[in-house]
Amino acid sequence: MGFLSWMISLLIIAFLIYSGASFHWIVLVILVILLLTYGSKRARLQRIVNRLAPGAGIRVKIQKIEGINGINAFAMLDEHGNKLIIVTPEAVNELDKDELYFVLAHETAHHLKDHLVVKAVTESIKAIVDTAAGILGILGGGIWGGAINYVLSKIFSRIFTNKTIYINQEKEADVEAIRLLKKANLPVCGAYKFFNHRIKEGFWESLIALFIDEHPLASQRWENLVLHYPDLILCTGKSRR
Numbered sequence: 001m002g003f004l005s006w007m008i009s010l011l012i013i014a015f016l017i018y019s020g021a022s023f024h025w026i027v028l029v030i031l032v033i034l035l036l037t038y039g040s041k042r043a044r045l046q047r048i049v050n051r052l053a054p055g056a057g058i059r060v061k062i063q064k065i066e067g068i069n070g071i072n073a074f075a076m077l078d079e080h081g082n083k084l085i086i087v088t089p090e091a092v093n094e095l096d097k098d099e100l101y102f103v104l105a106h107e108t109a110h111h112l113k114d115h116l117v118v119k120a121v122t123e124s125i126k127a128i129v130d131t132a133a134g135i136l137g138i139l140g141g142g143i144w145g146g147a148i149n150y151v152l153s154k155i156f157s158r159i160f161t162n163k164t165i166y167i168n169q170e171k172e173a174d175v176e177a178i179r180l181l182k183k184a185n186l187p188v189c190g191a192y193k194f195f196n197h198r199i200k201e202g203f204w205e206s207l208i209a210l211f212i213d214e215h216p217l218a219s220q221r222w223e224n225l226v227l228h229y230p231d232l233i234l235c236t237g238k239s240r241r
């Protein structure tokens, strides 16, 4: 329940008390509000995350993100540095229950594994290295300088590029997600449904991913998961070899 709904609820209760409504009515209205809060989509997602990572203080928000359409979720820190998971309304509405479990577990894993910190540090190192390569290039001067700059930034971006870090983080978060789900006694086959949908529907997405290489392909991620958890193959309906 958002801030506005809380304010409206408070106003309704205040009005009831002010207008001298009977105690029964006030209790009933409070119960209905609590029930709505408990049953809200956000509250449902929050309960899943609390179950996956008790005491980790990770909050969940359902929110449209500017410029990003469709099914998506992010692990991020809010302006106060608190751990936050943002899930798009499309993800909440279109993914089935098991898939949502997996997506929430995956984002929870990013937080528990401190991936955001690693990413921030890596990005700073990369910025410093880029600058250093630029300065060396200028010092080198002319064609040689250009060549030095080019080679250095190529070498460093290979080492520090988002690609390597990002792909490894995604795979690590997938594996940790399954561990969290198993520990919380939640279904794990959402991972298969989620990746299988992507494998089937994601031809263009895969093609794009090959070029911008941000997200490892869904099929790669699924294969990586089965490597760590061979029993996941049961989710496909095929028996284990």
Ligand SMILES: [Zn+2]
Pocket: 106, 107, 110, 169, 170, 173
């Ligand atoms: Zn991720």
